[in-house]
Amino acid sequence: MYSYVPPIDDYRFLLTHVLRFDEAMAEVCKDVDADLAITVLEEAGRLCADRLQPLNREGDEQGSRLVDGAVITPPGFADAYREFVAAGWPALAASPDHGGQGLPFILQLWLDEMLSATNLSFGLFPGLTRGAVEAIIAHASEDLKAAYLAPLVSGEWTGAMALTESGAGTDLALLKTKAVPLGDGRHAVTGQKIFISSGDHDFGGNIVHLVLARLPDAPPGVKGISLFLVPKFLPDADGGFTVRNSMSVGALEKKMGIHAQPTCVMNYDEATGWLVGEPHRGLAAMFTMMNAERLMVGIQGLGIAGAAYGQAASYAKERLQGRSADGTRNPVAIIEHADVRRMLLTIRAFVEAGRALAGWTALQLDRAHAHPDAAERAKADALVALLTPVVKAAFTDMGFESAVQAQQVFGGHGYIREWGMEQYVRDARIAQIYEGTNGVQAMDLVARKLPLSGGAVVEGFFDLIAADLDTTDMPIATRTREALSKLRDVTTSLRGASVDASGAAAVDYLRLFALVAMGWMWTRMAAAAQDDTPLHNAKQSVAAFFAQRMLPQADALAASIMAGETTLMALEADAF
Amino acid sequence: MYSYVPPIDDYRFLLTHVLRFDEAMAEVCKDVDADLAITVLEEAGRLCADRLQPLNREGDEQGSRLVDGAVITPPGFADAYREFVAAGWPALAASPDHGGQGLPFILQLWLDEMLSATNLSFGLFPGLTRGAVEAIIAHASEDLKAAYLAPLVSGEWTGAMALTESGAGTDLALLKTKAVPLGDGRHAVTGQKIFISSGDHDFGGNIVHLVLARLPDAPPGVKGISLFLVPKFLPDADGGFTVRNSMSVGALEKKMGIHAQPTCVMNYDEATGWLVGEPHRGLAAMFTMMNAERLMVGIQGLGIAGAAYGQAASYAKERLQGRSADGTRNPVAIIEHADVRRMLLTIRAFVEAGRALAGWTALQLDRAHAHPDAAERAKADALVALLTPVVKAAFTDMGFESAVQAQQVFGGHGYIREWGMEQYVRDARIAQIYEGTNGVQAMDLVARKLPLSGGAVVEGFFDLIAADLDTTDMPIATRTREALSKLRDVTTSLRGASVDASGAAAVDYLRLFALVAMGWMWTRMAAAAQDDTPLHNAKQSVAAFFAQRMLPQADALAASIMAGETTLMALEADAF
Incomplete structure (x- = not known):
């Protein structure tokens, strides 16, 4: 059984030799140097390799299931999630203002690489929660922030983004979900959403859906879409969250991959929700979530490519087949064959450059948020905006192609489920599609x-x-x-x-x-x-x-x- | 629900305008002209569209199962196979000397395109049988031919190729299966083979395995490999085939795709077999099978690409999403978007050129077999040898890429199983691997x-x-x-x-x-x-x-x- 090896040496090389981390963070995040960053990444790598990778194959085979209207995640997922939260990982790069640890975003992004490498289905839970956190911080009222932000930042609660409908995917102008004001700040949200990652689970805690819907007076098209916070559990009179909201999982989507991830069809039936941001300005709020997610999705492609590379390289050094080029030795490890090397190097050339480029982009994101000089912030922000679609699309395309190449190294064994190579291909495929094709x-x-x-x-x-x-x-x-x-x-x-x-x-x-x-x-x-x-x-x-x-x-x-x-x-x- | 549209118009265009079929076949197969060829292809297209495509999704969901040591194929497969045989399709291009219809190979190849387009798992049954037929014709004794050829040509019986072992894939020199002569022309074959397509099924009739094994006096390496005919049912004293041979299905491989196809782990336990061809010359006999199969495998990539194109183009003309380029209409069918067209045209540019090139190659194959002039035969034979790896590898690589592109046209719906687009991707993937990566x-x-x-x-x-x-x-x-x-x-x-x-x-x-x-x-x-x-x-x-x-x-x-x-x-x- 192959064990994932976190790319710590490469992270160290990038931080110290290439990205000049200490220098880049000097005016942005003074308390962290490269040594501390590596320590954090080593700890994250151990968690991913020891706790999450072992759940990945079985998670694919079992999948999440819908039993009596509730999602049951595969064996081990709920326990692992609770450990993940207890160790503080969800709050790694969140602002200390909201209970986060305030570490640089590059650590979050590389943690995401290792999460995706070892268990993409699992990694989506904290990933989507972070998107919800971003939207709430940027757009929600102080009351909503006070009630929802802290447990989302800590990961005690999770988030979900409910945007797509069967007739409205890329083109959200076509969405039909309605939100009717109840006069007391609450809204009754009614409609069906599809493809809702982490829409429900059995990890405990609240599940906070951010739902795009139309107000009664909404103009047609994208200028009539508003964003609503719709929690699975509503506040009760005692300040607890115990009242079940009128929303339900209609079905789990049957998918090509990420079987462990409960991708839900969600029905909202006059569910109680609160407006996030201005009426009819939901698309702007949604893009706050999406932009945060898109870098993460790019990293998913990279993470799977890195894991597939590691497993294929390991196999190529062990699998004996064919003759050495000079004809004198037979059989030899297939790593000796030029074409096997070509496949592996193609993957590696992408993974290592992608890791560096993602790291560079992450440093810009921190500079955009926290640099003392406004001009530097603006410059960095524009660079992140420029690079976000590049990271998202190129990394997921090349990530998928890498998974396919790594599978090819295994020959017929790559097509058999038990080796896990075909799971990389099926899982990687989604990243080219979601969060904007x-x-x-x-x-x-x-x-x-x-x-x-x-x-x-x-x-x-x-x-x-x-x-x-x-x-x-x-x-x-x-x-x-x-x-x-x-x-x-x-x-x-x-x-x-x-x-x-x-x-x-x-x-x-x-x-x-x-x-x-x-x-x-x-x-x-x-x-x-x-x-x-x-x-x-x-x-x-x-x-x-x-x-x-x-x-x-x-x-x-x-x-x-x-x-x-x-x-x-x-x-x-x-x-x- | 999308219905497969056989590419009859394109076949007609190619036969009459591009490949000049009547002229090319004039000295090779005089009884067939383009009109007759089209009639045959139309009939084949109806069968594929009406009988085989409707079984394809359910075949993927149910898969073949192993119950008490016997393979149960998905609902409808056995009936469809019996109809396929009754209509004479397996014998389409086989020589009349062996009970075949003697039609040009181009019809077989394009039938294979439509079989692969509608039900790849099904198409493998007759495909592998043809490989077995080729090997028996070229290498087996007259006794074996008399006993086995006619029911294989008709498709009443099926064939399987048992080459790979867990330690011997690309490098067959490493194979370990043994064959011990019993002194009466029979051999006792013992060993385990993996990845055996059509190794068992519930269609009735005999299943004739062609098994690579080593004789006791075999030199090491590829020069010590022999080919054996090992039938599931052995002849009894009355000339029937009722005696169960000592071979069994150890397991069905759990695969990424082609779930309906029973890919077997086969155990031969002193199974009775007969030598096909010369001792220690099994590799040459195997290549007779492989070369016939490789053109067919290339066509599998093409067939799936064509089907995926048809379904994606149909969806793109119906799916309303986004705004027209001039901004005046909203929503519009996504076929209006330039990038959707780019994806579709990329597939189509491959499919139509591939169909033409495969057709041209098929005509060379007929000329190689039947041209009256020996020099023309040799020239055509060399061209087929040159083009076989090109058709196999390029068509399956581009076929897979095409399936991925067609899936992308569907956005998130492409990742959901019910649309069938992700099945094309999973099924197409195997063709890049088997019959030689x-x-x-x-x-x-x-x-x-x-x-x-x-x-x-x-x-x-x-x-x-x-x-x-x-x-x-x-x-x-x-x-x-x-x-x-x-x-x-x-x-x-x-x-x-x-x-x-x-x-x-x-x-x-x-x-x-x-x-x-x-x-x-x-x-x-x-x-x-x-x-x-x-x-x-x-x-x-x-x-x-x-x-x-x-x-x-x-x-x-x-x-x-x-x-x-x-x-x-x-x-x-x-x-x-």
Whole structure:
């Protein structure tokens, strides 16, 4: 049985050599240095490897079940969740103002990597709770904050986001759930929502749903959507939360993967709810949740890719099959075969660059929240906005592709359930879809993020990359410079593009953007890995692989982007 | 509920306009013209759409089960199989010498496309039987042929290939199953085999296993492997087959997909078997089966891609979500969104070119078997050998990618089981693995097929392509010419390459090869589609899409191929 090995050495290398953590946090989070950060990550890694990974296979086989209207999670999940809460993990990066530990967000993001690597279904519970916390902090009344925030921050209670309806997914303008004011600040919320992660469970504690619905006087479309806090248990006269709200789990969705995660069809039947934020401004509040979630979802792809890599590399070193290249030894471990190495290196080149890029983005998020200089905050905030769709979409696409490659290393055994490789594939697949499909992310990047500050944000990001590339003439830097030049060209060509032209280019554009950003991170890592140690030597090798075997995709992507929309739009709809 | 629409119009277009079926078959199979072929395909399409597709979802949910040592297939499978046999479909392309109908192999291959599109688990039963038939015809004694061939050809009995063991997959040299001669022509076969498709079922009739095993005097390695015919039921004194052989199903493999297909762990416990072919020459006999199967497996990827496309296109025309590009209409069918079109066209550009290329290859197979001129037979045979790994690997890789893209069109609904899109993904995945993983196919192409006749076979194929490209100056021809030029360059550079250099390049090389071959087929289709009809106009549109958006990948692939093996082999095995 494979045991997950947390990537602590890589975290340490990134914090100390690449991201210069202490320096980046100097004006932001003074109490934490790299040593403390590593200690926290080591502790988190032990929890994930020892407690959560062992539940993952069985969680997939058993799944969550709906029994007499209540969700029963797979064996061990409730106990593990209680331990997770008791150890304080949900509050890791939350503000001390709300009972959090106030640690940098990079620790949260890398904890999320390890959670996703070992048990994605489990990791969604605290993940969605954090989204709810963000929305409540940003938009809810003081009364709601006083009642709900502390137990959500601690993880004693959990959160759920109830947005999608069967006829309203990407396009929330079409949603039909109603909220009728009762005159005393309460609302009666009625409707059906689908795909509600963590909609119910057996962990104990309240479950706080944030539900998008329409007020009676709502204008049509997205400007008529409001956000409501709808808890499973309502406050009673004694200040406890014991009164069952009129909401119920209609069914559990039968899904391709994340079987342990109770993805609910939720029915609200005049359920009591309170408005969060302004009437008809629910979409803004929802995006507060979504943006926090999107970085986390990107990391899910990365986490699964890292775990799949570890398991495939371990198998490749043990599995004896075939002859050595010189013909003298037979059988040999399949790690000797060039094509097996190609598959593994393809995964690793993504995982390590992605880990670095996610870490860099997380540092910007902390700077955006807490830097003393307002201009620095704004600059960092814009960079996070720019990179969020890139991390979400590119990491989950490459995460899925990585899981598929890792499964391929196992040959026929990869298709058999017991090895767990096919579970990675099935679980990873959801991350390309939820929190906004990857196509939606790509349109967000091209149509909303590129125009930020008249293009100055993206140009500023490219300048940052260029400055780092110019510090070295290693091949990875040279190749990334070429790719960056192509990226700048296509960025210019997309300025002011029509909706169709943007849509035609968006997915390829986002992939090219991610490729350049990863090349940038490989350049920084290669430049920082100058010692003759196994880790530093491996960084040089994988950087060279990325330069030679992955960066050439930039040409193809640029050509595809420049092809424009005509070919796509020419065919009549009926001819599809 | 989506109903599968057999691609009859496309078959007709290909037979009459592109592949010039009547001309190609003139000296090979005189009794069949394009009209008759279409009639057969229409009949096959009805069977697949009306009888097999409706069993596919439930087959996935129920799966085959092992009850008291016997396999129970999902509801409806046994009846459907009996109908399939009664209608004569298993014998479609088999030789009349053995009770077959002697129709051209292209009809078999396109029947396989429709079987895979509607019910891959079902299609494997006749598919594996055909492999067994091929091996018996080519290698078995007259006695064995007399006893086993006719009921296998008719499909009354089925076949299974028992090759893999837990320690011997790609590398069959490691297999341990023993066969001890009993002195009367019979052998006692003992060992355990895994991943045995159609190893048992409840369709009635005998199940004829072709088992690889070692004779007592076998030399080690692949030169000590022999092939044995081991039937579930042995002949009795009255000429019936009623005596149960000592072989049993140890377990059904729990798999990612093809749940309806009973993939068995088989135990042979001094089971009675007969040698097929020469002692110690079992691998040659096995490759007779494998080569027939590999084209079929490639078609499985294509079939699923076509079905997934049809279902996704149908959904995209109905699903209302989002705003029209000009902002005036809301909601609109998502087929209006450029990125949805990009996904659909990517699938379609593969499916239609793949269907044409598979058809062309199938015609070569018939010419290889039945052309009166020996030189033509040899030429065609070499082309089939060259293209078999390309069809197997490229079509199954692109088939899987297509299923994933089609699932993405459905957003969150694609992740839910009831829509069936995630089943396409899970089912399609196996085709990249079995009958030799796609990495093995790529090595077969580079290390065994490129050197055929000192390189003359591949050069001859490139000349064929070049001659067709030179007949037109349409952009698809121009772009394909550029890609062919790159392919010729890298082919030259791989001549005499080391094992590691071949392995490092193989997968990318095969993909580039397939891209050029598909560009060639798009050129032929575009050149033939000169009328102002919906089908011809669509061919022009999709050809332009392929040229602009898919052929640019040739540059990236060529660069990756030229990168050589150094980067792959540099890292120590322990550093993975």
